[in-house]
Amino acid sequence: MLPPFNSPEYFAARHAAMLAQDGFKGVDETDPTAARGHAYGLHKSRMLTTDYRTRLKRGSVDVTPHEVIDCLRAAGVKDWVLMGLHGYVGYLPMPRATQDVDVMVPYSQKQKAKKAIATQWPMLTIVELSQVIRFLDPEDLDHDGKPQPVIDIMLPWSPFQETILKECVIEDEETGSRYPNIEAAIVSKYAPLVSPYRTIEKKEQDSSDLRKIVKGSPAEDLDHDLIHRLADQVWEGGGDELLHFIQLALDGKPFPI
Structure with a gap:
């Protein structure tokens, strides 16, 4: 008979039982652990996301980080920075796909960024909150019928984000992007x-x-x-x-x- 559920004895018994099985032994040790770098991570994440949409989400809007970057630059938006997965993907050992492109802009650049994105991708639905402007794909719905986000224009709602915009942005020559x-x-x-x-x-x-x-x-x-x-x-x-x-x-x- 097992010890009472959630007791120290229960967890000790579970640990001993699983320790006797080799199913997961040594597997994690073969995974990469070092950061891959921004250029590689950004490319890999974009490739995985585009491949997924091409094969399994035909008809959905595929927006890449570089397209958003080019759009903002062409519109003269200043002091932006990639956030979300695309912002920190280079610090991860294994980049992955992500649903949307997150970019943070100062409040002074909010309307310019919003207009630029809306003009470039007029098919997207805009939902404006105090801390973010979301651009949703009305053709890409989840099981509950909710549209998926494609682009988020984040705003610095906290002092730490204002400091990031002012002091903590790296400009990458290879990709042309700006990331924290x-x-x-x-x-x-x-x-x-x-x-x-x-x-x-x-x-x-x-x-x-x-x-x-x-x-x-x-x-x-x-x-x-x-x-x-x-x-x-x-x-x-x-x-x-x-x-x-x-x-x-x-x-x-x-x-x-």
Whole structure:
């Protein structure tokens, strides 16, 4: 008979039972762990997303990061930065596909960016919230009939995002893109992880990405002072907590969320 469910004895019994099976042994150790770099990550993510839409989502609008970048540049939008997966994909060991292109602009560039995107992709439906302007594909619906997002124009609703726009943007000559430095990427994954408005499904992805970003680059290369300063702009205790999270990631321990 098993020990009571969720008791320490129960977990010990489960651990012993699974330890005796070799099904997962050694598999994870063969996965890549080092960051791949922005140019490679951006190309790989775009390729995977386009391939998926071409084969399985025919008729859906396929927008690439480079098309959004070219659109914003042509419209004279200034001080933008790629966010979301395309912003931090170069810090991951294994790039993946993503549904939409996220780009953050200052409030001063909001209307110019909105007009440029709406003109370039008039078939997309616009949903405007206080913190983001979403461009949805009315032809690409989920099982509940909700249109999928294709482009998000993010706005700096928090001081840490304003600081990212001013101080933490890298310009990549190879791709022509602008993306956050690794410290800004780490804080940008931490913020939704501790937000009460984030769904548990997305928090689990945030947690996984945060771990991979932290472990994908040498720990000594991280600017802990910058991370602390940015995270304190998320909330007043964020700096100390995020540095603790980073150590937990390096030690392979769970985040207390």
